[in-house]
Amino acid sequence: MTNSDINRLKDKAFQVFGVFCTFIGLVVLGIFLIDIIIEGVQRLNWDFLVNLPSRRASRAGILTAWVGTLWILVLTTIIAFPLGVAAGVYLEEYGKKNKMANFLEINIANLAGVPSIIYGLLGLEIFVRQMRLGGSLLAGALTLSLLILPIIIVTTREAIKAVPRSIRDGSFALGASKWQTVWHQVLPASFGGILTGIILALSRAVGEAAPLIVIGALAYVPFTPSTPLDEFTVLPIQIFNWTSRPQEAFLTNAAAAIIVLLVITFLLNGIAVYLRNKQQRKVRW
């Protein structure tokens, strides 16, 4: 065998290895999905979506849970979007590259890795107790906003960084101020990336149960919230609650609720991909 044959063989081997690695993740995901769908899909019907929680597994529904989840999603977006994007723009465009910036950067990266329950404890003290919001939707959304802010800030910065230097220079050359450059050139050009980051951050928030239980989100709520100060429950809490019950039928309910939660997550991810593709087509430098 010549040297080039050996190299070709190595090449082939690595390719097989790569495909194998790719499929491990997919197969595990597939097994989980199939398992959960087989268990839960027969329970999934209109009544399940519009019924209130109940002690009888066959009558129990997730209306208050998914409505609570949607409320949390919307409120968290309203809070975290402007804060996160503004912080990212500041750090990337305005902040001076000094020791302070370095310090901030390290801390934001660290914050992204803090366990969610810690944010729950923080939220409990600040929002629930000090600001007297109680176990309300607003307190929950503020807590989750803290949780996903580091992710949004980091993705915003990355998206802004990807805008070519020449765009900024061109804008400045035409006499635009810094703000005009950011608002009319940099932000539109990076908006697809920013949006994708936000939506993926939100799909993390949507699956959190621990921090919300800590701030006092409930398990049995027989009414849908009508203001941000109402008490609430969310899908992950309902799922957690059902999986710890002794009766088999509740486990089926949990599986069905997991499917609904997955669909919400998939929809969010789908929107993210759509927006990014659209953006990619639009931006021509």
Added chain:
Amino acid sequence: MASKYKAKNYRCLLNESQKTLNQTKHWLMLNLKLNNLNAAMLLGATMLFSACGGNTENAEGGSDLTGSVQIDGSSTVYPITEAVAEEYRAEAPDVKVTVGVSGSGSGFKKFTRGDIDVTNASRAINADEAAVAQENNLSFLELSVAYDGLTVVVHPENDWVQDITVAELKKIWEPAAQGTIKKWNQIRPEWPDREIHLYGPGVESGTYDYFTEAVVGKSHSSRGDYTASEDDNVLVQGVSTDPNALGFFGYAYYEENQNKLKAIPVDDQDDSNGAGAILPSLETVKDGSYAPLSRPLFIYVHSKAVERPEVVDFVNFYLDNAGELAEEVGYIPLPDNLYEEQRQKFEQFVSGSGATANQQ
């Protein structure tokens, strides 16, 4: 807890696999989970999810009470309170009853500050917690609502254990057993020379507190080298797949999994409350012969809350229906005369609210 992680894993794995799938197509080199998610979009598109408006259920009930009753606390008591709250909606549709599951300890914390009206508890309030209530000028009342029988279980193939005494359980679980009691024949010589694997609830649970109090003699004190889980379904899973296992958890979890587990009769060596080793069942727990592992489950209500008619009405409704509903969700009702006793206790507490000392 494990089950919660199970649910979360689906999402984690989801993101992981999508990452691998699309490593090659990055537009932005984002180090977080910002990757291409085509697979997700395909799946998402096939499952249509439609939203609908708010709840419009407004059945005419028998009461015109309004207001709210806020409840939190033990997740063990939760199923009973949930059932009562559900039934109460038909009685008083305009009273908003909400129930949380933050745990007995956390529930007492909120209760003694007066943040909530009623707390579920799988153990009695302790002196520190009572002191906080005192500081906040709250007097409170403990009401028993049902029993739970802590059940000692082994794998169904275990043919050597026919019964166990409380003294033997103590020998297995006391702190001194850590690292020394490792084989079945160390507990009773005729049992085989096999390893013993222990399963029990985590140290934060009221079940653990009660078991250690009843068996070891000191609450919150046991060996640490056992498999602990806050989720009893995980314990069921563990014991039912391990022939050398011994574990304990609430009766409802045994009742639902009788084909996978073998319950062990427990002998407290006190013939005054039933001779010999006794299996937990509806009857033996209710009549007190399954001792010492029958435990009462409580709700607590405080003096400020009972100034509101909807709370009084709800608690009365609770005591009237707890027996039937507790049995439906897998617990064991108190004897009727005890419910009557709780009702009287509550009536006195309401009429003399604030003036009466804290009673337990």
